[in-house]
Amino acid sequence: MNPNLIEYIKRYVNISQTEIDLFNSYLKPRTLKKKEFLLKEGQLCKSRYFITKGCIRLYYIDNKANEQILHFGIDNWWITDYESLINKIPSKLYIQATENTELLELAQENFEELCIELPKTERFFRIIMEKTYIASQKRLEYMFSLTGEELYHKFISSNPEFAQRVPQYMIASLLGMTPEFVSKIRANKKQ
Amino acid sequence: MNPNLIEYIKRYVNISQTEIDLFNSYLKPRTLKKKEFLLKEGQLCKSRYFITKGCIRLYYIDNKANEQILHFGIDNWWITDYESLINKIPSKLYIQATENTELLELAQENFEELCIELPKTERFFRIIMEKTYIASQKRLEYMFSLTGEELYHKFISSNPEFAQRVPQYMIASLLGMTPEFVSKIRANKKQ
DNA sequence: AAAAAATCTTAATCAAGATTAAGAAATACT
DNA sequence: AGTATTTCTTAATCTTGATTAAGATTTTTT
Numbered sequence: 001m002n003p004n005l006i007e008y009i010k011r012y013v014n015i016s017q018t019e020i021d022l023f024n025s026y027l028k029p030r031t032l033k034k035k036e037f038l039l040k041e042g043q044l045c046k047s048r049y050f051i052t053k054g055c056i057r058l059y060y061i062d063n064k065a066n067e068q069i070l071h072f073g074i075d076n077w078w079i080t081d082y083e084s085l086i087n088k089i090p091s092k093l094y095i096q097a098t099e100n101t102e103l104l105e106l107a108q109e110n111f112e113e114l115c116i117e118l119p120k121t122e123r124f125f126r127i128i129m130e131k132t133y134i135a136s137q138k139r140l141e142y143m144f145s146l147t148g149e150e151l152y153h154k155f156i157s158s159n160p161e162f163a164q165r166v167p168q169y170m171i172a173s174l175l176g177m178t179p180e181f182v183s184k185i186r187a188n189k190k191q
Numbered sequence: 192m193n194p195n196l197i198e199y200i201k202r203y204v205n206i207s208q209t210e211i212d213l214f215n216s217y218l219k220p221r222t223l224k225k226k227e228f229l230l231k232e233g234q235l236c237k238s239r240y241f242i243t244k245g246c247i248r249l250y251y252i253d254n255k256a257n258e259q260i261l262h263f264g265i266d267n268w269w270i271t272d273y274e275s276l277i278n279k280i281p282s283k284l285y286i287q288a289t290e291n292t293e294l295l296e297l298a299q300e301n302f303e304e305l306c307i308e309l310p311k312t313e314r315f316f317r318i319i320m321e322k323t324y325i326a327s328q329k330r331l332e333y334m335f336s337l338t339g340e341e342l343y344h345k346f347i348s349s350n351p352e353f354a355q356r357v358p359q360y361m362i363a364s365l366l367g368m369t370p371e372f373v374s375k376i377r378a379n380k381k382q
Numbered sequence: 383a384a385a386a387a388a389t390c391t392t393a394a395t396c397a398a399g400a401t402t403a404a405g406a407a408a409t410a411c412t
Numbered sequence: 413a414g415t416a417t418t419t420c421t422t423a424a425t426c427t428t429g430a431t432t433a434a435g436a437t438t439t440t441t442t
Contacts, residue, residue, distance in 0.1 A: 133320055390435105411416075
């Protein structure tokens with residue numbers, strides 16, 4: 001199995017080599033070229049994906065036909081459209097690579113089998129979901145409390161390396177602001 | 192055990208009467224008077240709570256000294272400050288009853304023991320976290336895509352009964368707007 | 383190297399919603 | 413019942429960030 005995923009799993013549960021091999025047998029490696037889609041609006045999302053290398057964005061098209069980015073996934077993140085996966089309804093999201101990306105696919109039917117064969121899978125994903133939810137709540141907090149400008153600076157200083165990896169207009173979208181406004185903020189800062 | 196919690200658990204996992212009794216033995220009933228606090232800023236959050244009756248709000252004090260409500264919990268919801276609970280750091284939140292409220296407390300140490308004695312507890316909470324996360328993402332989507340006015344109407348029409356249970360200024364806070372603006376929206380609607 | 387596509391910047395105008403400051407109405411308390 | 417507290421409303425002014433419309437710069441493709 002991918003060494004990063006092993007390390008990631010071991011951070012949260014005790015797992016033997018045999019169990020790692022079992023887990024791994026349910027995973028399918030995939031690669032995506034930059035701009036390739038993992039999922040498009042209308043499709044059923046049927047898998048969870050662990051990104052081993054690269055960058056993925058999840059976005060939807062809003063009522064003004066703008067791409068609204070919900071979040072990114074990078075190396076060592078699990079991503080999926082939970083709403084489509086869990087509720088088995090067509091996705092409203094696009095999941096697209098913003099770089100050439102390598103990931104491990106865990107199909108939901110494999111996930112369910114794995115949960116039976118290796119019950120600690122439940123624990124592992126329970127903990128991941130808690131972490132994911134905490135991150136999502138923190139983000140909501142920032143969106144409530146910070147001005148656009150503060151939000152931008154906070155994001156850039158918290159993710160300096162990542163900010164270099166994606167175009168500025170995508171960061172603007174993630175933060176819920178226009179690219180023009182981001183330009184304005186950056187121009188102010190430089191004085 | 193509380194019949195609502197039994198029904199709630201059975202919705203997601205198969206569970207026998209013996210197991211229900213085991214689960215129940217780890218729960219401690221609590222009551223809160225209106226305006227009483229379950230948690231205050233600076234305290235360690237050590238439990239998860241299942242609300243059987245009443246209403247709870249989770250809020251923090253922002254940098255302008257305003258109460259910013261993150262969300263409410265009502266009958267048949269699990270609530271806690273996950274950040275404090277999981278990361279074992281002092282809470283930034285206030286958790287307060289907005290009505291006389293009854294809940295079942297599951298202390299984190301009990302939770303951990305329960306996960307060992309009854310492993311399907313992991314599955315149950317994994318599924319709850321997924322549902323909770325989906326709700327949080329939907330909310331983010333609405334906040335990105337709707338104007339304040341749309342957000343307010345959407346909330347009221349989706350939660351007509353709840354809107355009667357809490358003061359308007361709390362709904363304003365939940366939606367990230369001022370009470371004055373909510374008054375304005377309501378005045379417009381009435382024409 | 384040239385052309386095309388993608389990304390970023392600037393600046394003027396506009397609008398959504400915040401702020402401020404009363405005052406009115408409703409609820410709770412004695 | 414009367415007072416105090418909480419909640420809600422109105423309206424004027426102000427601010428943040430969106431919109432619009434170019435044009436400049438960078439990156440990719442041929």
